Amino acid sequence: NAGVTQTPKFQVLKTGQSMTLQCAQDMNHNSMYWYRQDPGMGLRLIYYSASEGTTDKGEVPNGYNVSRLNKREFSLRLESAAPSQTSVYFCASRLTSGSLDTQYFGPGTRLTVL
């Protein structure tokens, strides 16, 4: 049981390049989330998926797209990377079960855009 896994761990891009951040969970959770973490700003929600086949914008969706490929996988795509997207990206999945309701986080992807 690996929990929430993210690939890659580190990535350096040049401005204008594209890339996809991968996230997978093996806990059979319905909901999944993408956050970015910037110094002094905590975590901010980019997109989320309440269930397979649905996605919704969070607080800072501009410049990103997402795909909920299946129940396990939720990917985040940067079509044309910008230096402002330099950040640490976290994926999370959510166990929705009454008092057990909790988000579980992956280890993060550190992205630098030059």
Next chain:
Amino acid sequence: AQSVTQPDIHITVSEGASLELRCNYSYGATPYLFWYVQSPGQGLQLLLKYFSGDTLVQGIKGFEAEFKRSQSSFNLRKPSVHWSDAAEYFCAVGAWANNLFFGTGTRLTVIP
């Protein structure tokens, strides 16, 4: 509007001393409150959460938090800090565990 304020950016305590990390929230509905810990280079781990009932909540690693509705606060406490507690701590509020709003975090340094 929803928001979480953690007024202390950085706290330094001696090993064995007590700890209190402050969290104030603004939320338009029934708040569900969380404390997460992030060790360097790691993801976030849930310490504890408050949904309802007893306002004093016990968590992992000897942490506890008290929900005070009148003060819109959910402060995290530990009676005796260990060197391994050095990390960054985040308070969050949401509707259950959905669409969480996080504070900016408090970095804890523990000195021997």
